[in-house]
Amino acid sequence: MAENIIEVKNLTKIYEDGDVLAVDNISFNIEKGEILALLGPNGAGKTTTISMLATLLRPTKGEALINSYDVQKDPDKVRKSIGIVFQEPSLDGEMKARENLELHAILYGMPKKERNTKIQEVLKLVDLEDKAETFVKNYSGGMKRRLEIARGLIHEPKVLFLDEPTLGLDPQTRRKIWDKIQELNKGNSKMTILITTHYMDEADELADRICIMDHGKIIAMDTSENLKKQLSGDVVDIKFENLEESLKIPMIISQIKEIPGVKNVSFGTSEGERTMMPNIQLPKGMSGNFNPEMIQARIRETLSDPKKLIIAWKKMPMATEMFLNAPLAIKKKIAEMFDESLLDEVPDTIKEEIIKIKKGEADNEEIQEPSISISCENGGKQLPFIIQKLNENKIAIKTINMHQPTLEDVFLHYVGTAIREESSNHAKDMKRRIQMRQLRK
Amino acid sequence: MSDLNLVKSKVNYSAVWILAKRELMEFWRNKSRVISSLAQGILFLFVFGMGFSIVDIKMGGSTVESRAFTASGIAAMVILFTGIFGGMSIFRDKMFGFMKELMVAPISRRTIMLGRTVGVALQTMLQVVIMISLGVAFGYFGYDLSLIWRTILILPIAFLSSLGIVGIGLTISTRLRDMQSFGLIQTFIIMPMMWLSGTLIPLPPQILMFNPFSYSADMFRFILLGVSYFPFWVDLLVTVCFGTLLILIGAKSFNKMEISQ
Numbered sequence: 113m114a115e116n117i118i119e120v121k122n123l124t125k126i127y128e129d130g131d132v133l134a135v136d137n138i139s140f141n142i143e144k145g146e147i148l149a150l151l152g153p154n155g156a157g158k159t160t161t162i163s164m165l166a167t168l169l170r171p172t173k174g175e176a177l178i179n180s181y182d183v184q185k186d187p188d189k190v191r192k193s194i195g196i197v198f199q200e201p202s203l204d205g206e207m208k209a210r211e212n213l214e215l216h217a218i219l220y221g222m223p224k225k226e227r228n229t230k231i232q233e234v235l236k237l238v239d240l241e242d243k244a245e246t247f248v249k250n251y252s253g254g255m256k257r258r259l260e261i262a263r264g265l266i267h268e269p270k271v272l273f274l275d276e277p278t279l280g281l282d283p284q285t286r287r288k289i290w291d292k293i294q295e296l297n298k299g300n301s302k303m304t305i306l307i308t309t310h311y312m313d314e315a316d317e318l319a320d321r322i323c324i325m326d327h328g329k330i331i332a333m334d335t336s337e338n339l340k341k342q343l344s345g346d347v348v349d350i351k352f353e354n355l356e357e358s359l360k361i362p363m364i365i366s367q368i369k370e371i372p373g374v375k376n377v378s379f380g381t382s383e384g385e386r387t388m389m390p391n392i393q394l395p396k397g398m399s400g401n402f403n404p405e406m407i408q409a410r411i412r413e414t415l416s417d418p419k420k421l422i423i424a425w426k427k428m429p430m431a432t433e434m435f436l437n438a439p440l441a442i443k444k445k446i447a448e449m450f451d452e453s454l455l456d457e458v459p460d461t462i463k464e465e466i467i468k469i470k471k472g473e474a475d476n477e478e479i480q481e482p483s484i485s486i487s488c489e490n491g492g493k494q495l496p497f498i499i500q501k502l503n504e505n506k507i508a509i510k511t512i513n514m515h516q517p518t519l520e521d522v523f524l525h526y527v528g529t530a531i532r533e534e535s536s537n538h539a540k541d542m543k544r545r546i547q548m549r550q551l552r553k
Numbered sequence: 554m555s556d557l558n559l560v561k562s563k564v565n566y567s568a569v570w571i572l573a574k575r576e577l578m579e580f581w582r583n584k585s586r587v588i589s590s591l592a593q594g595i596l597f598l599f600v601f602g603m604g605f606s607i608v609d610i611k612m613g614g615s616t617v618e619s620r621a622f623t624a625s626g627i628a629a630m631v632i633l634f635t636g637i638f639g640g641m642s643i644f645r646d647k648m649f650g651f652m653k654e655l656m657v658a659p660i661s662r663r664t665i666m667l668g669r670t671v672g673v674a675l676q677t678m679l680q681v682v683i684m685i686s687l688g689v690a691f692g693y694f695g696y697d698l699s700l701i702w703r704t705i706l707i708l709p710i711a712f713l714s715s716l717g718i719v720g721i722g723l724t725i726s727t728r729l730r731d732m733q734s735f736g737l738i739q740t741f742i743i744m745p746m747m748w749l750s751g752t753l754i755p756l757p758p759q760i761l762m763f764n765p766f767s768y769s770a771d772m773f774r775f776i777l778l779g780v781s782y783f784p785f786w787v788d789l790l791v792t793v794c795f796g797t798l799l800i801l802i803g804a805k806s807f808n809k810m811e812i813s814q
Contacts, residue, residue: 167657191657219655221565
């Protein structure tokens with residue numbers, strides 16, 4: 113069973129003219145009959161990897177065996193062993209669907225008799241029998257994708273490469289393509305499939321194993337379940353009832369963090385984008401016995417007086433961040449308090465924001481409900497304490513949702529942090545990605 | 554990769570044929586292309602044929618009827634336009650992604666190139682016949698039975714001549730990065746080659762000798778009208794050398810082309 117159909121050893125690709133390291137010394141094996149999903153942000157090197165395996169690009173270093181043929185020494189045999197569906201369409205629109213398939217069959221050296229039956233067979237597989245005589249340029253995006261999958265199957269490849277097979281397709285078509293992929297992987301032929309995707313649900317649904325790539329390296333490779341287990345414990349997402357509650361969130365976060373068994377607390381749930389709001393760090397010596405009621409009273413007092421607000425913004429960087437991250441309703445309330453003369457004293461960043469709100473430009477921004485996401489060792493044990501803390505602070509809860517970490521949590525854990533760590537290199541990162549895109553052409 | 558070796562790599566002839574057939578089919582199906590090539594021929598026949606009909610053209614010792622001169626030149630011109638744009642259609646395949654399908658197929662690059670070249674050359678032959686028929690229809694050539702075998706004789710010449718021109722198109726298209734450069738090529742390659750080849754206007758041989766395309770046009774004239782600037786064997790030799798050279802350059806740049814997604 114453990115027969116490897118793809119073996120990759122120290123595969124490296126450097127784009128010479130740009131001096132870009134696109135794939136950095138990766139090694140992995142894929143077993144026969146396996147579906148492997150290659151995940152990673154744009155520019156991670158997924159497409160470059162597939163291109164090397166498909167003999168389109170010459171590796172700079174390392175080797176890859178497909179169906180026990182070397183991609184560099186035996187490209188023709190490798191090509192006969194693989195079928196590939198590219199990220200962008202690669203059909204000839206000026207030809208009919210059947211002609212596209214026929215041309216493919218001839219290029220792969222199929223005898224005439226076999227050709228027609230096989231073409232009929234793959235057309236049936238992707239439900240395009242009655243559209244066989246239509247020009248491909250008149251096909252919809254989903255039909256083109258299906259035809260491309262059909263084309264990739266004509267010569268009965270041992271391995272099928274699918275590069276973003278459902279990118280930009282509607283949900284029904286996606287579902288249809290997933291079904292086809294699963295169908296191919298079943299039965300006696302049990303095709304090995306290597307798929308790259310951006311969709312976590314796609315990878316979770318289809319793949320036996322998942323390989324996460326970033327910056328040309330493999331950073332994690334395992335089954336979906338095992339990857340999720342690595343982020344052990346549970347995730348508790350809490351949404352709050354009132355927008356005003358968001359002002360109390362920094363405080364409640366520091367309290368929840370003190371509960372034994374809670375690993376991390378962050379703003380926003382995994383569904384929405386996490387807002388990078390700093391957690392309140394209370395002055396030393398105060399953390400033990402501060403009175404939440406008192407702090408809330410102080411905040412309310414400050415909020416009601418624009419003069420005090422200005423002082424707070426000037427003296428405490430945290431206050432500035434709190435304002436910028438506050439929900440729109442609160443921002444609007446605050447903005448109303450400031451007229452032209454008062455605005456002059458306000459720090460620039462906040463001034464801009466207030467002017468924007470007054471003009472009504474911010475109205476289009478999505479109103480995000482205040483929410484937090486808590487990752488803890490055992491949700492069942494820690495949840496009562498969390499709720500207790502919230503009740504003590506009289507914070508009204510809208511919904512609580514406890515779940516196992518999703519693949520998206522895993523992906524963000526690996527890739528998200530990596531990007532954040534290098535945020536100072538962000539511009540460089542972007543440049544590299546753009547460079548790579550140009551070089552591929 | 555091993556198939557990059559130009560000489561050793563195998564050629565899959567059924568693949569060459571299907572690729573050539575695709576080229577012909579696309580020309581035939583694309584009615585606007587057929588119509589525009591016809592219309593251009595008719596326009597040139599009218600404008601130049603009528604315009605020059607008042608003068609007789611002297612070549613060597615003999616006098617040539619100017620309309621016949623123009624008609625044979627226009628038939629030769631087809632090679633230039635069809636050849637370069639045909640060679641450049643590789644660029645279109647690159648843009649629309651079809652090239653990737655060819656690149657991952659288990660056929661050598663030589664096969665791909667040969668398929669394309671043969672397809673364009675066949676297409677050229679077809680159009681040359683159309684042009685000569687138009688010339689006959691307008692009465693620019695005399696209705697002579699010998700015209701039939703002359704036309705048949707011209708077909709291999711058209712095929713041979715188009716090889717070098719396709720080579721130019723191939724070389725350009727592998728280096729081209731965007732569609733905008735098409736105009737540049739039109740102005741700096743096609744137009745000078747066309748006007749300085751003696752197809753439409755008679756020019757002194759001292760100018761013509763520097764344009765490789767004028768030798769092809771000269772052969773056309775020799776076969777259709779029996780007059781030429783240069784001896785036939787010189788025309789043939791230059792065309793063969795030029796064709797071989799350009800096809801090799803085209804093949805080389807085509808081989809170097811790396812395509813990813």
